Amino acid sequence: xxxxxxxxxxxxxxxVAVLSAVGVIMRRNPVHSAIALIFxxxxxxxxxxxxxxxxxxxxxxxxxxxxxxxLFLFVIMLINIERMQREYQFNKQWLxxxxxxxALGALFVAVYVKGQSIFPQHAVRFPEQxxxxxxxxxxxxxxxxxxxxxxxxxxxxxVGAVVMAKKRI
Amino acid sequence: xxxxxxxLVLSAILFSLGVVGFLIKRNLITLFMSIELMLxxxxxxFVAFAWQWKSLNGQVxxxxxxxxxxxxxxxxxxxIIAVFRTRETLNVDRVNLLKL
Numbered sequence: 001x002x003x004x005x006x007x008x009x010x011x012x013x014x015x016v017a018v019l020s021a022v023g024v025i026m027r028r029n030p031v032h033s034a035i036a037l038i039f040x041x042x043x044x045x046x047x048x049x050x051x052x053x054x055x056x057x058x059x060x061x062x063x064x065x066x067x068x069x070x071l072f073l074f075v076i077m078l079i080n081i082e083r084m085q086r087e088y089q090f091n092k093q094w095l096x097x098x099x100x101x102x103a104l105g106a107l108f109v110a111v112y113v114k115g116q117s118i119f120p121q122h123a124v125r126f127p128e129q130x131x132x133x134x135x136x137x138x139x140x141x142x143x144x145x146x147x148x149x150x151x152x153x154x155x156x157x158x159v160g161a162v163v164m165a166k167k168r169i
Numbered sequence: 170x171x172x173x174x175x176x177l178v179l180s181a182i183l184f185s186l187g188v189v190g191f192l193i194k195r196n197l198i199t200l201f202m203s204i205e206l207m208l209x210x211x212x213x214x215f216v217a218f219a220w221q222w223k224s225l226n227g228q229v230x231x232x233x234x235x236x237x238x239x240x241x242x243x244x245x246x247x248x249i250i251a252v253f254r255t256r257e258t259l260n261v262d263r264v265n266l267l268k269l
Contacts, residue, residue, distance in 0.1 A: 018186070033199050098189065105185050
């Protein structure tokens, strides 16, 4: 079945993503930033669904929204937010920041304009039902060694986080 | 059908917003959120290219990027707690000594 009205979904989701990303970097309260980050991540998950990547969308919701942002909120809860809010939230480098962003944006636009011919307008379509199985097969066949290294990395991260967050080492 | 260049432009915008946030914020936690924003922009580009060339390698790469992001968030937030415990501040301008 052909998807209907995909451009509108794309525009809506990307508007939500960009606006809440602006919210992440402009809000003074870190809790508000975390909530805005949740909205960015959810709309990106919707975009992954539009790109025929349901596995990535699910992992995005479970791992990012359910894991990392919750971790952020826990840490915000553990530290003293009243004292933190009395400090200045923005530094004096906003001019440098704007210049860097403008340069980066110009670079991206230049790449887009120069490389426009290599992006074909219409893409092939994935079969929708096999995505997770195919990703799992690739993980266990083609990417077995990186997968094991990733598990080792996660083990190191667990131990490191526990050791560093302890009261006295 | 939305062409891939739209997704790439969106990814570029999100990445630039992450860079701006990283440069202008002072709070360590929001700096981390800006890093997550940049990682997500890169993930979007990966998935868009995977869709374009009908190859799942990009999606597997996104999986690994997410693993690294999770590890980075866990260790980094533990470091943030340690920094706050010893210095009583999260302002990056005032965290300028390796040893107190």
